[in-house]
Amino acid sequence: MGSVVRAALLMALAGFSGGVRAQTTDLLLVLAADVSRSIDESEFALHARVTRRH
Amino acid sequence: MLAAIRGGSTGTIAICFVEWSGAGEHNVVADWTVIHDEEEAGGLAAAILAAPRSFMGRTSISGAIDFAMERFAAAQPRANRRIIDISGDGTNNSGRPVTDARDQALAQGVTINGLAIVNDKPNPGYAFHTQPPGGLPEWYRQNVIGGPGAFLRVVEDFHSFADAMTNKLVSEIAASAPEVRSAVGETWRGSDRRSMSR
Numbered sequence: 001m002g003s004v005v006r007a008a009l010l011m012a013l014a015g016f017s018g019g020v021r022a023q024t025t026d027l028l029l030v031l032a033a034d035v036s037r038s039i040d041e042s043e044f045a046l047h048a049r050v051t052r053r054h
Numbered sequence: 055m056l057a058a059i060r061g062g063s064t065g066t067i068a069i070c071f072v073e074w075s076g077a078g079e080h081n082v083v084a085d086w087t088v089i090h091d092e093e094e095a096g097g098l099a100a101a102i103l104a105a106p107r108s109f110m111g112r113t114s115i116s117g118a119i120d121f122a123m124e125r126f127a128a129a130q131p132r133a134n135r136r137i138i139d140i141s142g143d144g145t146n147n148s149g150r151p152v153t154d155a156r157d158q159a160l161a162q163g164v165t166i167n168g169l170a171i172v173n174d175k176p177n178p179g180y181a182f183h184t185q186p187p188g189g190l191p192e193w194y195r196q197n198v199i200g201g202p203g204a205f206l207r208v209v210e211d212f213h214s215f216a217d218a219m220t221n222k223l224v225s226e227i228a229a230s231a232p233e234v235r236s237a238v239g240e241t242w243r244g245s246d247r248r249s250m251s252r
Contacts, residue, residue: 005141006083006102008219009071025088026062027227028133029069030122034142036075036113038173038184 005033055220058227059090066090067227068131071102074118075109077149083108086129113183114149115140115198119159119166126164137226141169144183145193152197165201169222170194172210 009031059067071084084101087094122138138159146152156166170191173184186193191208199206205225209218 005215005219006071008216009099009102009223023088023131024064025066025068025131025133026059026064026135027067028086028126028129028131028136029067029223029226030072030125030138031069032072032074032118032122032138032140034075034113034115034118034140034144035073035107035109036142036144037110038113038144038177038180 055224055227058224061228068133069098070125072121073108074121076112077114077117079109079111080117080121081108086131088131112148113142113144113146115142115146116152116155117149119155123159136164138164138166139226140166140198141171143171143173145186147183156198156200160201165204166199167204167226168194168199168206169218170206170208172208
């Protein structure tokens with residue numbers, strides 16, 4: 001599942017452009033991805049498909 | 055998502071990406087990164103992509119929440135809003151009760167959103183874990199999410215995962231939880247949750 005979350009996040013991050021750093025932000029966001037053993041092969045396969053789309 | 059970020063007062067957000075499994079199994083894949091431009095987003099994406107899978111153990115959502123709270127405490131960027139985004143396909147089966155961790159986080163003004171990934175494949179020995187009575191979404195709703203504006207998104211089709219992630223992030227950034235059933239499953243407004251009154 002971690003791979004799936006990573007792939008999805010990578011796609012979501014696409015499209016940023018331009019800007020400056022800031023130490024005061026509007027939001028602190030912890031993205032916490034489950035990588036427990038319940039992951040199956042189909043999830044890994046999805047990772048590959050999503051990565052290709054990206 | 056860029057428009058949502060730029061709609062804020064600073065036009066930036068900070069993201070910390072963590073992988074978790076059983077109690078005590080947490081890994082900061084990408085530490086706090088202030089996101090506004092393409093370079094920053096690209097750096098975060100590269101770090102996430104390059105990292106190997108961290109664990110393959112049990113499921114401690116409580117541990118993940120507790121660890122996220124530690125990351126907030128260690129964060130250099132500051133913000134008035136703090137959100138933990140828990141994604142998973144099973145119930146808490148390791149560590150302390152998840153509701154204890156959730157309630158402590160909520161008491162500190164943190165919002166916990168959820169991305170419940172429905173795994174309906176036969177899962178001998180783990181059926182209760184991935185398919186609890188009432189379904190995983192309801193379990194997440196009752197045990198995981200909470201706080202101001204909290205919402206849950208459900209992914210019933212892994213093929214929709216990327217879209218679900220994008221939509222969820224936009225909702226979190228814009229602080230406006232979606233209200234309607236979507237192609238990737240149900241969402242609930244935080245105001246519908248009992249935990250809102252906690």
